[in-house]
Amino acid sequence: MGTPAYLDSPPAGDWTVDELMIAVLASCFSDGDQACNGMASFLPVAAFQLAKLTHAPDLVWLAGAVGLEPRPGPIPASTLEAPLWRDALMYVEQYGDFWTLALNGRWLQKFCVGAAQLDRFGNANNSVIGGDFHAPKVRLPGTAGLADMGSLDKRLYYWNPNHNPRSLVAKVDFVSCAGYLGGGDERERLGLSGGPELVVTNLCVLDFEPDSKHMRLRSVHPDVTLEQVLEATGFEPVLPPGDVPTTPEPTAEQVRLIREVIDPHGMRHREFRRR
Amino acid sequence: MQVKKTTLAEAASLVSDGDVVALQNMATQAAPMAMVRELIRQQRRELGLVCLVGGIALDWLAAAGCMNRFTGNAVSMEQFGLAQHYRHAVEDGRICMEELSETALLARLGAGARNLPFLPTRGMIGTDLIDINENLTMLEDPFGGPPVVACRALVPDVALIHCHRADRHGNVQYEPTALWPDVGIMPKAARRVIVTTEQIVDSDVLRANPDRTVLPGFMVDAVVEVPWGAHPTSFNPLYGYDAALHLAWVAAAGSDNDVAAFLESYVYGPDDHEAYLAAVGGAERMAALARWEAG
Numbered sequence: 001m002g003t004p005a006y007l008d009s010p011p012a013g014d015w016t017v018d019e020l021m022i023a024v025l026a027s028c029f030s031d032g033d034q035a036c037n038g039m040a041s042f043l044p045v046a047a048f049q050l051a052k053l054t055h056a057p058d059l060v061w062l063a064g065a066v067g068l069e070p071r072p073g074p075i076p077a078s079t080l081e082a083p084l085w086r087d088a089l090m091y092v093e094q095y096g097d098f099w100t101l102a103l104n105g106r107w108l109q110k111f112c113v114g115a116a117q118l119d120r121f122g123n124a125n126n127s128v129i130g131g132d133f134h135a136p137k138v139r140l141p142g143t144a145g146l147a148d149m150g151s152l153d154k155r156l157y158y159w160n161p162n163h164n165p166r167s168l169v170a171k172v173d174f175v176s177c178a179g180y181l182g183g184g185d186e187r188e189r190l191g192l193s194g195g196p197e198l199v200v201t202n203l204c205v206l207d208f209e210p211d212s213k214h215m216r217l218r219s220v221h222p223d224v225t226l227e228q229v230l231e232a233t234g235f236e237p238v239l240p241p242g243d244v245p246t247t248p249e250p251t252a253e254q255v256r257l258i259r260e261v262i263d264p265h266g267m268r269h270r271e272f273r274r275r
Numbered sequence: 276m277q278v279k280k281t282t283l284a285e286a287a288s289l290v291s292d293g294d295v296v297a298l299q300n301m302a303t304q305a306a307p308m309a310m311v312r313e314l315i316r317q318q319r320r321e322l323g324l325v326c327l328v329g330g331i332a333l334d335w336l337a338a339a340g341c342m343n344r345f346t347g348n349a350v351s352m353e354q355f356g357l358a359q360h361y362r363h364a365v366e367d368g369r370i371c372m373e374e375l376s377e378t379a380l381l382a383r384l385g386a387g388a389r390n391l392p393f394l395p396t397r398g399m400i401g402t403d404l405i406d407i408n409e410n411l412t413m414l415e416d417p418f419g420g421p422p423v424v425a426c427r428a429l430v431p432d433v434a435l436i437h438c439h440r441a442d443r444h445g446n447v448q449y450e451p452t453a454l455w456p457d458v459g460i461m462p463k464a465a466r467r468v469i470v471t472t473e474q475i476v477d478s479d480v481l482r483a484n485p486d487r488t489v490l491p492g493f494m495v496d497a498v499v500e501v502p503w504g505a506h507p508t509s510f511n512p513l514y515g516y517d518a519a520l521h522l523a524w525v526a527a528a529g530s531d532n533d534v535a536a537f538l539e540s541y542v543y544g545p546d547d548h549e550a551y552l553a554a555v556g557g558a559e560r561m562a563a564l565a566r567w568e569a570g
Contacts, residue, residue, distance in 0.1 A: 078354055078516075093454045135368045151399055
């Protein structure tokens with residue numbers, strides 16, 4: 001066995017923020033977990049594969065919530081279409097299999113969530129922005145599986161490649177995925193366990209203060225200042241005592257795997273808004 | 276056994292103005308697009324659509340003014356972005372969207388299929404989706420556990436599906452592929468079922484692999500042979516989605532004239548399915564899609 005190469009590997013030096021975000025998400029998934037992904041989920045898909053190639057070879061992946069343990073090639077342009085789930089061991093039928101596994105609670109206990117808006121208590125919105133639900137200013141795609149995953153005792157890992165005051169807000173316009181609702185023990189009082197664990201953005205990593213359930217800054221990425229994070233956030237996150245830690249850089253081996261093996265076509269860059 | 280084999284035009288006559296139409300579709304995958312184009316050509320109006328994740332089919336139906344309501348989980352063309360016509364129609368109040376979580380839609384359809392008044396789910400609790408929807412309500416567990424969300428039965432007037440092969444009696448087979456719930460439950464909930472198929476085969480071909488048969492002919496009202504019938508969506512394993520046609524639609528979305536020209540070229544203009552296939556690139560283009568090269 002020996003030590004996995006990535007543990008001995010020095011920091012990459014020439015990493016980019018997409019690779020750092022993938023490395024942080026990968027660290028959330030371990031042997032014995034089952035992970036699944038939905039549409040347009042390049043960073044989670046890369047993270048699951050990175051975890052499997054490094055510290056979590058026994059992480060089970062349900063690609064596109066369809067294909068059990070596929071042998072994927074380079075990440076394709078869709079994270080829902082067949083090329084992602086090629087050579088799968090099983091096709092999991094959504095009605096009969098997938099939601100039975102997810103609802104059961106024993107399986108698929110962690111879920112990565114991407115959404116247009118996320119608020120200080122970890123509620124997410126992929127439904128409507130502004131106005132009335134039936135005449136919104138902006139109609140977003142819709143909640144799909146998020147409204148289930150938020151209420152099913154899962155641990156939620158948010159990723160947001162475009163951290164700004166419109167995507168990280170004090171209060172979402174519409175709760176289409178339940179986080180800690182109004183904070184404190186409100187989620188618990190509804191009989192829901194689990195909840196948001198971590199928020200990984202292109203600027204920083206946040207978690208949730210255990211009592212208030214308010215979002216809390218956990219680390220700021222290298223070359224990003226605390227002021228930049230606060231300016232880009234639509235509310236004041238709880239700050240850790242003392243100096244804010246710096247997010248660890250991805251290692252040279254992690255960066256090599258992402259660039260050469262997992263995503264040589266650079267699909268992950270599609271998640272980042274062009275500046 | 277009854278013979279259900281017919282034409283696209285005849286099959287479309289089973290869909291009336293105002294009907295609730297359950298449509299097989301998962302973003303860029305597996306929509307019965309030939310039947311969707313036929314409904315647009317026949318100018319059906321005030322349809323209510325039901326999809327898991329509606330894609331370009333919904334955007335065409337919205338742009339052509341065929342629909343006024345939608346029940347489902349999401350509308351998105353994934354890498355090709357939001358369905359802009361659908362989206363703007365919802366923002367303007369021309370289309371009413373009933374937004375459901377995945378387990379809620381499956382519960383509504385499952386109750387419809389089994390003649391139950393509702394089925395419960397534990398999804399959506401705590402979200403804003405429940406209070407705004409008269410088809411959902413919180414329900415005490417009669418056995419003393421935590422409350423659940425009751426999801427009212429949904430019985431679509433008609434389900435439209437596309438399959439790999441069927442016989443002329445409407446017995447339906449799929450190749451090994453993702454069996455999205457719109458195959459497993461939608462047709463069973465609907466009053467009428469219209470099947471388009473890549474190929475109509477002799478019943479003996481089905482008998483060789485009865486485990487591939489997912490829908491019995493007695494549930495099916497019409498079956499139509501339409502090779503490449505899901506184009507421009509993908510139909511695994513036979514062909515991939517047509518990225519170029521999706522991109523052409525996205526590029527046209529900004530201008531009414533461009534949209535009208537697009538619909539004329541690919542929906543209203545071609546006299547039949549063969550003419551449509553010629554318009555989108557013919558045999559050479561289809562061969563590339565069959566190699567999943569154009570995505």
